[in-house]
Amino acid sequence: MLVVAALGGNALLKRGEPLTAVVQRNNVKTAALSLADVIRAGHDLVITHGNGPQVGLLALQGASYKPDEAYPLDVLGAETEGMIGYMIEQELENALEHDRPVATLLTQVVVDPKDPAFAKPTKFVGPVYEREEAERRAAGAGWSIAPDGDKWRRVVPSPKPLEIPDLRVLQLLLEQGVVVVCTGGGGIPVLRREDGSLMGVEAVIDKDAASALLARKLGADALLLLTDVDAVYRDFGTDRATPVSALTVAEARALNMPAGSMGPKLEAACEFAEAGGLSGIGRLQDAVAILEGSAGTRVSAG
Numbered sequence: 001m002l003v004v005a006a007l008g009g010n011a012l013l014k015r016g017e018p019l020t021a022v023v024q025r026n027n028v029k030t031a032a033l034s035l036a037d038v039i040r041a042g043h044d045l046v047i048t049h050g051n052g053p054q055v056g057l058l059a060l061q062g063a064s065y066k067p068d069e070a071y072p073l074d075v076l077g078a079e080t081e082g083m084i085g086y087m088i089e090q091e092l093e094n095a096l097e098h099d100r101p102v103a104t105l106l107t108q109v110v111v112d113p114k115d116p117a118f119a120k121p122t123k124f125v126g127p128v129y130e131r132e133e134a135e136r137r138a139a140g141a142g143w144s145i146a147p148d149g150d151k152w153r154r155v156v157p158s159p160k161p162l163e164i165p166d167l168r169v170l171q172l173l174l175e176q177g178v179v180v181v182c183t184g185g186g187g188i189p190v191l192r193r194e195d196g197s198l199m200g201v202e203a204v205i206d207k208d209a210a211s212a213l214l215a216r217k218l219g220a221d222a223l224l225l226l227t228d229v230d231a232v233y234r235d236f237g238t239d240r241a242t243p244v245s246a247l248t249v250a251e252a253r254a255l256n257m258p259a260g261s262m263g264p265k266l267e268a269a270c271e272f273a274e275a276g277g278l279s280g281i282g283r284l285q286d287a288v289a290i291l292e293g294s295a296g297t298r299v300s301a302g
Contacts, residue, residue: 003038005045006049012031012050033095036096037288048214055073074190081188085104123203128148129151129153157203161205164210183211186209211268223280232252232266232281274301280299
């Protein structure tokens with residue numbers, strides 16, 4: 001099978017861990033072992049990943065420059081896609097003992113300039129803060145902020161992904177047996193001008209939505225949305241919480257999960273399932289078991 005595996009932020013950084021290269025490298029090394037198991041099970045693999053903490057950190061660093069010298073979010077997204085892709089590529093090559101070629105592709109993703117998301121930022125980026133510090137930083141930098149659990153974080157526009165211009169390059173790599181790391185952080189957000197040329201835009205695309213689009217366009221057999229939770233839970237966060245092994249699209253959408261946590265993953269799973277593919281949600285270390293139906297939550301068209 002051709003499998004698109006979308007790595008949640010936990011693959012690089014667990015909540016509360018310092019955002020250092022050493023911490024991220026260690027987490028990626030662990031993730032690579034699970035990804036290598038998918039390949040050894042006989043599947044072709046495309047890997048996507050999040051970048052919220054990393055792009056937020058780069059934006060904080062950019063705040064030390066003059067306002068007209070700071071790099072925009074599309075450029076910061078490209079930087080994080082290269083940085084994270086490099087670590088995944090290297091650690092996966094090591095885990096596979098260099099039996100398969102692995103390549104990282106910086107991937108542009110087209111969005112609509114009229115997308116309502118530009119007027120209502122919702123995508124979390126950067127570190128978490130206490131509310132008072134978040135408000136102080138927001139006032140000084142012109143941020144939008146929102147609660148993330150019991151903390152607060154910066155939020156930026158997250159428009160819907162529409163098109164992947166680099167799809168032909170991805171297909172060429174797959175035809176040659178390359179394991180591809182791409183569409184990192186949801187891809188580099190770009191707009192298409194009237195003359196067909198592309199230009200970057202200030203946004204961060206949701207990684208799960210972009211992964212579902214990528215899986216559909218590649219004609220993948222399976223989409224794995226991998227996180228640190230073993231399955232989707234009914235009544236999550238209560239003493240009645242119950243894991244669910246299988247959901248129809250209608251059942252999944254009826255759960256009405258929070259937009260900042262499981263919601264985007266369930267919606268991405270539904271979109272891919274509606275297109276006829278296998279969608280699975282669960283822990284990174286259970287990737288092969290999710291494909292086999294013995295772990296996680298699988299979402300089907302009906």
